[in-house]
Amino acid sequence: MRIENYLARISYTDLHQLSLPSLFKLHQFHVYNIPFECLDIHLGIPIELNVESIYKKVVNYFRGGFCYELNTLFNWLLNQLGYEANIISAQIINNHEPGPEYDHMAIWVKLESDWLLDVGYGDLFINPIEIKPDVVQHDGANYFMIKQLENNRYSLLMSATGTNFKERYVFSLSEVAIEKFESQSQLKQTSEDSHFVKNLICTKPTENGRKTIFNDKFLQRNNGERHISTFESESDLVKCLREEFGIDIKKYQQRLEEMFHFSF
Structure with a gap:
């Protein structure tokens, strides 16, 4: 490292x-x-x-x-x-x-x-x-x-x-x-009550606001203005992750399609 x-x-x-x-x-x-x-x-x-x-x-x-x-x-x-x-x-x-x-x-x-x-x-x-x-x-x-x-x-x-x-x-x-956090980390990954199991989230601040993926929505705040768009497919989500967050999960797209529990 x-x-x-x-x-x-x-x-x-x-x-x-x-x-x-x-x-x-x-x-x-x-x-x-x-x-x-x-x-x-x-x-x-x-x-x-x-x-x-x-x-x-x-x-x-x-x-x-x-x-x-x-x-x-x-x-x-x-x-x-x-x-x-x-x-x-x-x-x-x-x-x-x-x-x-x-x-x-x-x-x-x-x-x-x-x-x-x-x-x-x-x-x-x-x-x-x-x-x-x-x-x-x-x-x-x-x-x-x-x-x-x-x-x-x-x-x-x-x-x-x-x-x-x-x-x-x-x-x-x-x-x-x-090591003390291991049990809670596992619960957050597996429990049906976990906020992170229920919701797909990706977010980070910008100098003028914040951009967030929350389930099938892309939310942008910029200088007090808000804009929300809806993904029509898993491909839209993958594209947004790459272009807005620099995250490339294309190789996992089929797995995402199989597991994704939101209706597009």
Whole structure:
């Protein structure tokens, strides 16, 4: 695994220095260039939580991934570059209640202060968020705030306007071994109740908005305007993935046609 190939994958061409501005750029470039996606679940390809497999998929094969993959890989990169980065567990809020432990993976970086990083949520922050309770932070698109729940437990809230905040997940600042996430990763790949089994998703932000594949729809937000188009066939989906996200799954198209559970 080569650091320079990973940096090229995220279009990071700066001469890297161990600094807060560099950490911000790494996070920005990662979310702009590597999409959140759960295609393998619909292609019947098992997702393995080890750095070598994820590196090959994301860097060599120009794919994306979901939280366990992308944050595992980014955490590895940060440590290779000299940052004090740790994997942490988070619990996604659904119906005002947190999910199970290891429901989500995020990253805690200690650099001048404590920072929350997350390149594997889907639609979240572009820049790292300082773990500084009750301070509103803006990433250029949305507003975020951290609430302290207990000594080592926090809540992340998000708002489009800076006034009405919605809780996204709760997290603890305790390093967690990647193996701890294996059970939840398997459930998200196989359970009929899994959001990722029910829905095919591929998304990444752009400088002016976001583009997203959600089942048989392609959604684009650009400077506040929204456009939605519907795929008429699996071929349209494959073409959109290639042209809009740089993901080539043409060799899996027949498998997708056999497994795809949406009516075109």
